[in-house]
Amino acid sequence: MNIDPKLDLVLERTLNVSTDKVWKAWTTPDLICKWFCPEPWKVTEAQIDLRPGGIFRTVMQSPEGQSFPNMGCILEVVPQKKLVWTDALLPDFRPAAHPESGAGLMFTASIQLEAAGDKTKFVAIARHGSEADKKKHEEMGFHQGWGICADQLERLMKG
Amino acid sequence: MNIDPKLDLVLERTLNVSTDKVWKAWTTPDLICKWFCPEPWKVTEAQIDLRPGGIFRTVMQSPEGQSFPNMGCILEVVPQKKLVWTDALLPDFRPAAHPESGAGLMFTASIQLEAAGDKTKFVAIARHGSEADKKKHEEMGFHQGWGICADQLERLMKG
Numbered sequence: 001m002n003i004d005p006k007l008d009l010v011l012e013r014t015l016n017v018s019t020d021k022v023w024k025a026w027t028t029p030d031l032i033c034k035w036f037c038p039e040p041w042k043v044t045e046a047q048i049d050l051r052p053g054g055i056f057r058t059v060m061q062s063p064e065g066q067s068f069p070n071m072g073c074i075l076e077v078v079p080q081k082k083l084v085w086t087d088a089l090l091p092d093f094r095p096a097a098h099p100e101s102g103a104g105l106m107f108t109a110s111i112q113l114e115a116a117g118d119k120t121k122f123v124a125i126a127r128h129g130s131e132a133d134k135k136k137h138e139e140m141g142f143h144q145g146w147g148i149c150a151d152q153l154e155r156l157m158k159g
Numbered sequence: 160m161n162i163d164p165k166l167d168l169v170l171e172r173t174l175n176v177s178t179d180k181v182w183k184a185w186t187t188p189d190l191i192c193k194w195f196c197p198e199p200w201k202v203t204e205a206q207i208d209l210r211p212g213g214i215f216r217t218v219m220q221s222p223e224g225q226s227f228p229n230m231g232c233i234l235e236v237v238p239q240k241k242l243v244w245t246d247a248l249l250p251d252f253r254p255a256a257h258p259e260s261g262a263g264l265m266f267t268a269s270i271q272l273e274a275a276g277d278k279t280k281f282v283a284i285a286r287h288g289s290e291a292d293k294k295k296h297e298e299m300g301f302h303q304g305w306g307i308c309a310d311q312l313e314r315l316m317k318g
Contacts, residue, residue, distance in 0.1 A: 002251050007253070052235055053234070053235065076211055076212065086252060089245065089267070090288070092286065093235075093243055093245060093267045095245065095265040095286070095288035095292075096247075096288055097288035097292075108253060127252065128253070128254065129253060129254035129255055129256035130256040133254075133256075
């Protein structure tokens with residue numbers, strides 16, 4: 001998987017949901033709105049054009065009501081198996097002049113799914129261009145935040 | 160093609176070479192070394208892993224012997240028709256901390272080919288993240304440079 005421990009953050013989980021449902025949760029805007037950021041934050045909008053060069057956009061809202069738009073570009077789509085996107089590019093692969101995400105840093109996210117009986121082995125990798133960005137993302141609570149989201153996804157799709 | 164005249168540079172040419180040969184010239188490292196920068200500059204190394212996430216790397220050498228490495232990531236490959244890569248990402252889609260190209264700016268290049276009898280309609284689009292980067296690229300001689308390269312490719316592949 002070409003992970004560089006100095007630059008990358010990794011979260012691994014086994015989700016008690018079928019791969020089909022995990023994929024659906026990741027690729028359906030209406031579902032993204034229900035689990036994609038840790039409560040009490042909300043995702044108020046999601047837009048996904050599921051093809052290389054397509055848009056991956058969400059708007060997150062703080063409990064105080066402030067909105068944080070996130071704009072990215074989808075890079076790779078392997079149905080049921082892999083989804084890659086980045087905020088270093090805008091749709092149509094245009095370089096982003098600055099990171100248009102709430103995180104305020106550039107990273108490429110790679111989500112990989114693998115069936116394990118009725119469950120799904122889930123690996124999320126965040127790739128950064130510098131150790132400073134990796135550290136910033138880690139200190140923002142990457143592991144906890146993505147972990148909570150994984151729990152929310154599991155709860156939603158089991159229900 | 161989603162071109163934004165404020166941010167993009169476009170070169171269109173009809174090359175007197177078959178689409179098959181133009182594609183070969185663009186995707187074969189040994190051939191890239193023979194035409195990919197305006198003489199008397201040289202390409203001394205080329206490395207291409209022709210898949211999304213794969214490397215697109217060249218080293219250019221000035222007439223004085225100074226080397227300028229260019230590192231990029233391939234984004235889209237449609238054989239005989241389309242090749243897209245960017246220096247905003249490194250291989251495996253990792254964000255580039257800074258542009259690792261001689262141009263010193265980030266852009267995404269999209270090459271599109273279309274057969275026109277024995278000839279090839281060739282369109283090159285350079286997409287930028289800011290008007291400043293577009294202007295810098297234009298002033299560096301984008302149209303002249305890419306035009307000379309297209310002539311060199313045509314001469315090489317006709318021979």
